[in-house]
Amino acid sequence: xxxxxxxxxxxxxxxxxxxxxxxxxxxxxxxxxxxxxxxxxxxxxxxxxxxxxxxxxxxxxxxxxxxxxxxxxxxxxxxxxxxxxxxxxxxxxxxxxxxxxxxxxxxxxxxxxxxxxxxxxxxxxxxxxxxxxxxxxxxxxxxxxxxxxxxxxxxxxxxxxxxxxxxxxxxxxxxxxxxxxxxxxxxxxxxxxxxxxxxxxxxxxxxxxxxxxxxxxxxxxxxxxxxxxxxxxxxxxxxxxxxxxxxxxxxxxxxxxxxxxxxxxxxxxxxxxxxxxxxxxxxxxxxxxxxxxxxxxxxxxxxxxxxxxxxxxxxxxxxxxxxxxxxxxxxxxxxxxxxxxxxxxxxxxxxxxxxxxxxxxxxxxxxxxxxxxxxxxxxxxxxxxxxxxxxxxxxxxxxxxxxxxxxxxxxxxxxxxxxxxxxxxxxxxxxxx
Numbered sequence: 114x115x116x117x118x119x120x121x122x123x124x125x126x127x128x129x130x131x132x133x134x135x136x137x138x139x140x141x142x143x144x145x146x147x148x149x150x151x152x153x154x155x156x157x158x159x160x161x162x163x164x165x166x167x168x169x170x171x172x173x174x175x176x177x178x179x180x181x182x183x184x185x186x187x188x189x190x191x192x193x194x195x196x197x198x199x200x201x202x203x204x205x206x207x208x209x210x211x212x213x214x215x216x217x218x219x220x221x222x223x224x225x226x227x228x229x230x231x232x233x234x235x236x237x238x239x240x241x242x243x244x245x246x247x248x249x250x251x252x253x254x255x256x257x258x259x260x261x262x263x264x265x266x267x268x269x270x271x272x273x274x275x276x277x278x279x280x281x282x283x284x285x286x287x288x289x290x291x292x293x294x295x296x297x298x299x300x301x302x303x304x305x306x307x308x309x310x311x312x313x314x315x316x317x318x319x320x321x322x323x324x325x326x327x328x329x330x331x332x333x334x335x336x337x338x339x340x341x342x343x344x345x346x347x348x349x350x351x352x353x354x355x356x357x358x359x360x361x362x363x364x365x366x367x368x369x370x371x372x373x374x375x376x377x378x379x380x381x382x383x384x385x386x387x388x389x390x391x392x393x394x395x396x397x398x399x400x401x402x403x404x405x406x407x408x409x410x411x412x413x414x415x416x417x418x419x420x421x422x423x424x425x426x427x428x429x430x431x432x433x434x435x436x437x438x439x440x441x442x443x444x445x446x447x448x449x450x451x452x453x454x455x456x457x458x459x460x461x462x463x464x465x466x467x468x469x470x471x472x473x474x475x476x477x478x479x480x481x482x483x484x485x486x487x488x489x490x491x492x493x494x495x496x497x498x499x500x501x502x503x504x505x506x507x508x509x510x511x512x513x514x515x516x517x518x519x520x521x522x523x524x525x526x527x528x529x530x531x532x533x534x535x536x537x538x539x540x541x542x543x544x545x546x
Contacts, residue, residue: 235288237316238271240357240393240455242500243507245270246488247545251290251509252523252538253460258282262513262524263531267539273459273509275323277302277310290459292320293345295331295361297414300341304348311352318393320459321345322361326373326413331361334415335376336384342377343385359393362459364410366396366442369403369421373413378449394454396442398461398483398508400429429465430479436486443495443504453498455506458487462511462521471520473533480510480521480537510538 243249248270252259259272260282268287274280277291291310294301300322311317324330325338333341338361349356360377363370381389402409403421412418428434439458446452461483463476487508496502512518514526523535531539 235286238288240318240506245546249507250542253509253512255512255515256526259287260284262529265539267542277307290318292323295322295325295333295341297333297337308348308352311349311356315353316355318357318359319349320359324364325361326363326370327410332414335373336380339377339380339384357392359395360391362395362397364397365399366438367422369418371445373416394446394456395459398458400424400434426465426469430463432482439504447495458505458508460509460511464518466520476521476534477537480534484541
């Protein structure tokens with residue numbers, strides 16, 4: 114009887130969700146959340162021919178026509194001077210003053226002729242070792258600007274919105290993390306907008322892609338990702354040598370997704386003749402099924418497997434699985450000589466509806482448990498040596514407010530009223546120093 118009820122609920126959800134991310138059982142590939150907001154209709158920029166690292170950055174967008182693949186450029190080390198990492202912050206014996214309250218009347222960022230809003234710079238974050246626990250906690254903002262919501266004393270330490278610039282109102286005291294979106298044959302927005310944004314916001318952390326492993330997100334093979342990453346890394350570093358570049362987060366750190374990342378590393382070396390330069394490692398931390406023609410996150414593009422981790426809906430908030438996946442990813446990094454790199458989790462949360470067993474109290478409990486884990490989990494063999502062997506340096510809750518996947522909302526999109534999860538978030542952040 115219970116199985117029949119769950120099945121009927123699944124069909125009801127399929128009928129009511131938008132075409133963006135429905136859930137089905139046995140009805141073909143089904144796009145699960147990640148990220149549930151539609152990407153802006155930016156012009157697609159093809160990147161099959163990477164420019165040499167020392168080439169001038171074009172002042173106009175590259176044409177969208179497909180260009181034949183050219184020979185790989187010289188190694189990055191020969192052409193782009195790498196900037197030294199920022200010094201590790203020391204833990205003060207006395208707590209720093211609490212972050213200023215985010216005001217809804219914050220002035221909007223200035224607009225440019227290209228129509229891209231430039232964020233008001235905030236002090237760069239030392240991602241190798243954030244200066245405080247509050248700085249470690251970020252949020253995703255699918256709708257509106259961060260200053261549209263009332264945070265009180267519980268404002269997040271940083272945020273993203275899956276674009277390269279924040280929407281107004283943008284609080285000047287909360288760092289914004291830009292993201293370039295990818296597709297199989299290119300990226301968006303235009304390169305001149307990316308370069309201008311990088312030049313005007315020194316020291317920012319840039320995310321290159323969003324779930325390239327998911328067919329209904331950035332949907333990029335390992336080889337395509339490696340080629341595009343090389344172009345964007347050179348362009349952003351050329352505009353701002355102090356920028357930090359992070360690889361796009363795969364949807365979950367499973368063996369299948371880590372094999373996909375191994376293919377990216379190999380493809381980059383084959384194309385560019387050197388190890389892939391990644392300043393900050395990035396992963397998402399969902400627990401979703403890996404199987405063709407099923408619910409979940411499917412199979413990474415270009416991978417021959419039909420199945421990976423066959424998680425069930427009930428596993429979605431399993432803390433044992435959650436913590437194991439993070440530990441496994443840190444071990445994967447260590448095994449590849451990447452232990453001294455920061456790790457950020459730029460998206461995670463509860464995506465299933467309350468009717469599937471995830472009522473508000475379950476969401477709030479999961480949030481508090483994961484925050485506790487991220488802020489305290491250490492491993493003397495795999496953790497970041499510069500950050501007291503912590504496994505994770507920063508993390509980002511999905512999300513502030515969304516109309517499609519509302520279960521983890523901190524605020525109600527229609528009224529901006531705080532939710533039970535939002536109350537927990539705000540109280541937790543208010544207590545951090």
